[in-house]
Amino acid sequence: MIKMRRVLSIFRKEIYHIVRDPFTLIMALVMPVIMVLMFGSAVEFNVQNVATTYIDESKTPSSLTFLNLLGSSKYFQLTSTDNIFSGYKRMEREQAKALIIIPPTFEYDVLGNNTGHIQILLDGTDNTAIGAIGGYIGFVQAKACSEICKITEHSTVKLVPKFLFNPELNSQWFIVPGLAAVVMAILSILLTALTISREWERGSMELLLSTPVRPLEIVVGKIMPYAILGLVSVIVVYIVARTFYSVPFVGSHLVFFCGTILFLFAYLGLGLLVSTVVRNQQAAVQIAMAVGLMPSMLFSGFIFALEHMPFVFKCIATIFPARWYVTIARDQFLKGSSLQDLWLPFTALSISAYFIVQLCVAKFKRTLEQ
Amino acid sequence: MRNIVEVQNLCVKFGDFFAVKDVSFAVTYGEIFGFLGANGAGKTTTIRVICGLTHATSGEVIIAGEHFIKGKEDIIKANVGYMSQRFTLYNDLTIKENLDFAATTHNVSRKDLQRNKSDLFDLIQFNKKESSLVSELPSGIKQQVALVAALIHQPKLVVLDEPTAGVSPVSRAYFWELIRKLTKMNKTVFVTTHYMDEAENCDRIALMRSGELIAIGTVPELKNNTFSTQMYNITPKKPLINDDAESISRLCLLFEPYGIHYHVVLKHDADITSLEDKCYVEKVNPSLEDVFIKLVEGDR
Structure with missing residues (x-):
């Protein structure tokens, strides 16, 4: 039978440790802010101002119109170069990501045959940038047809794409909600693993177990403060996301909170598991970072889209709670789906949280009773 | 009790x-x-x-x-x-x-x-x-x-x-x-x-x-049971070289360093005279440390 008085006593002791330990406080309160600011500012999927060099061998009104169209968009930053060799050199020196070559016969070909060719050389070492450049070029090409050849579209089928939930494809809106998963994953695993391995390391766990306190009371009393810290860190991420990056929150706070609680339990359980494997703080930090940080970054869809992963990795990703929590967090910030719509991530998250907590409590109990 | x-x-x-x-x-x-x-x-x-x-x-x-x-x-x-x-x-x-x-x-x-x-x-x-x-x-x-x-x-x-x-x-x-x-x-x-x-x-x-x-x-019981014969505290008159230490240890049941002295228990009380040639000898009661060394570490 679990005794609340003993649980609260352990809880209170942990609070004293946290309040008097600057490292834990910094981890819980400052790290989320730094991570949100860092990721929010550094990660940008919308490539802009791509350094582009060009050789205009045509020097005709048509080529000028094309170049004006390119230059007037925010996506390209144009500089001219004399010949193909100097242009190639610029790409080698990372001074340009693309080299545009307009041949001398461009205007003649366009106006005479309606088949003007422009060569575009792209820097294949930077996949992200060239993928975006390819998309923008297509857009400019359509405009060029309209302005140079005066071709107006009379097609009966007209595709007009509109982006729902994130109309401007704002990278921060995409990244920052997922950060809550990364921050909580690191914090919950690290702090839980640390607090228990610390007790082992200094021998106080032995003293604690010589009292009538039950292993489950230790687990609950120790986890509670860190669950609260985890929630505080999510609130910090939420506030920074809303104020610094103006990320909208269109969903239900209750749904988001429920997902967060499930995710927290899963990762606090993983922290416990780490603490049963290692009994010194240094090793606990290393394992916690490997178990907490890596999957939440790579297999959660936080940065890399899961849809494009090989089937095996997609399957692996499903066992990580972060994969489901990122879906819930991103959805609640940007889409606002209901609990029914989110039944799959919630069910998966509940199952994984349940099994992880069960496994960890059982393993923790066995370890203590050895 | x-x-x-x-x-x-x-x-x-x-x-x-x-x-x-x-x-x-x-x-x-x-x-x-x-x-x-x-x-x-x-x-x-x-x-x-x-x-x-x-x-x-x-x-x-x-x-x-x-x-x-x-x-x-x-x-x-x-x-x-x-x-x-x-x-x-x-x-x-x-x-x-x-x-x-x-x-x-x-x-x-x-x-x-x-x-x-x-x-x-x-x-x-x-x-x-x-x-x-x-x-x-x-x-x-x-x-x-x-x-x-x-x-x-x-x-x-x-x-x-x-x-x-x-x-x-x-x-x-x-x-x-x-x-x-x-x-x-x-x-x-x-x-x-x-x-x-x-x-x-x-x-x-x-x-x-x-x-x-x-x-x-009890402490006295352990001492008496462990050492049934007299224990001596010996202090070498000059530093013991290997041969001296070896010849003394051959006479003893127990020969243990004790600070700058040695605590010894002789195999035969008659050997006390040969011990007195090389050392100052006094009768002592065994300490608990002697008991510990004899019982716990004696067989090592």
């Missing part, structure tokens, strides 16, 4: 290794029971079983009349106060916070806590502020407060695992004074120590070697 601890045929096995092998002993109410042995002798494992931290592979442990079986851990743990050598108190907590925590984990009510604390503070003549952080306390005071924490739930048995390790000689002496006072408060003290001068304070002593109990008794 009633026993507070009864250990019967205790065996603790880790894999194929016997940490404790068929150990039986009893501790009576109100005595100071010393538990001695070299590192790895099985002392800590036996203590861990008595404190409910390790399960016995076989055998029985009875504490204050209760068998150590599943479901009765709480009753037994309520009768045992444990002070470990590795950890005493949380350094980043105040004295009050540490004691409150120790009391709550033992289910001591708020009212009892105040009364017990006040009694125990009187015992150790404590005059520091309860709001002081433990990290600010000298090691001697810290040990005393740790003793209070181990006693806060008024256990009948106090298990002290090397309680004076790393404490100054003055604090050690004072701590043993406290241990003697505890027995006057009807507490039984089960203590391990590496300091043989301290162990002489025990009413009875058990000696462990390689997981087995090799001797048990």
Whole structure:
């Protein structure tokens, strides 16, 4: 039978440790802010101002119109170069990501045959940038047809794409909600693993177990403060996301909170598991970072889209709670789906949280009773 | 006399290794029971079983009349106060916070806590502020407060695992004074120590070697049983070279360095004259250290 008085006593002791330990406080309160600011500012999927060099061998009104169209968009930053060799050199020196070559016969070909060719050389070492450049070029090409050849579209089928939930494809809106998963994953695993391995390391766990306190009371009393810290860190991420990056929150706070609680339990359980494997703080930090940080970054869809992963990795990703929590967090910030719509991530998250907590409590109990 | 601890045929096995092998002993109410042995002798494992931290592979442990079986851990743990050598108190907590925590984990009510604390503070003549952080306390005071924490739930048995390790000689002496006072408060003290001068304070002593109990008794009993013949303290007239040491050791049953002297037990008393040629010789009573060396380390 679990005794609340003993649980609260352990809880209170942990609070004293946290309040008097600057490292834990910094981890819980400052790290989320730094991570949100860092990721929010550094990660940008919308490539802009791509350094582009060009050789205009045509020097005709048509080529000028094309170049004006390119230059007037925010996506390209144009500089001219004399010949193909100097242009190639610029790409080698990372001074340009693309080299545009307009041949001398461009205007003649366009106006005479309606088949003007422009060569575009792209820097294949930077996949992200060239993928975006390819998309923008297509857009400019359509405009060029309209302005140079005066071709107006009379097609009966007209595709007009509109982006729902994130109309401007704002990278921060995409990244920052997922950060809550990364921050909580690191914090919950690290702090839980640390607090228990610390007790082992200094021998106080032995003293604690010589009292009538039950292993489950230790687990609950120790986890509670860190669950609260985890929630505080999510609130910090939420506030920074809303104020610094103006990320909208269109969903239900209750749904988001429920997902967060499930995710927290899963990762606090993983922290416990780490603490049963290692009994010194240094090793606990290393394992916690490997178990907490890596999957939440790579297999959660936080940065890399899961849809494009090989089937095996997609399957692996499903066992990580972060994969489901990122879906819930991103959805609640940007889409606002209901609990029914989110039944799959919630069910998966509940199952994984349940099994992880069960496994960890059982393993923790066995370890203590050895 | 009633026993507070009864250990019967205790065996603790880790894999194929016997940490404790068929150990039986009893501790009576109100005595100071010393538990001695070299590192790895099985002392800590036996203590861990008595404190409910390790399960016995076989055998029985009875504490204050209760068998150590599943479901009765709480009753037994309520009768045992444990002070470990590795950890005493949380350094980043105040004295009050540490004691409150120790009391709550033992289910001591708020009212009892105040009364017990006040009694125990009187015992150790404590005059520091309860709001002081433990990290600010000298090691001697810290040990005393740790003793209070181990006693806060008024256990009948106090298990002290090397309680004076790393404490100054003055604090050690004072701590043993406290241990003697505890027995006057009807507490039984089960203590391990590496300091043989301290162990002489025990009413009875058990000696462990390689997981087995090799001797048990009062200090005089152990000395008499171990050394039936006279022990001499010899001081070489000039530094002993190898050959001298070898020729002396051939005459002895025991030849152990003891500071700048040697403690020896001769095979034949008649050999005393040949010893007197090379050394100053005086009769001495064996110390507990001699007993320990003879029994625990003698066969190594």
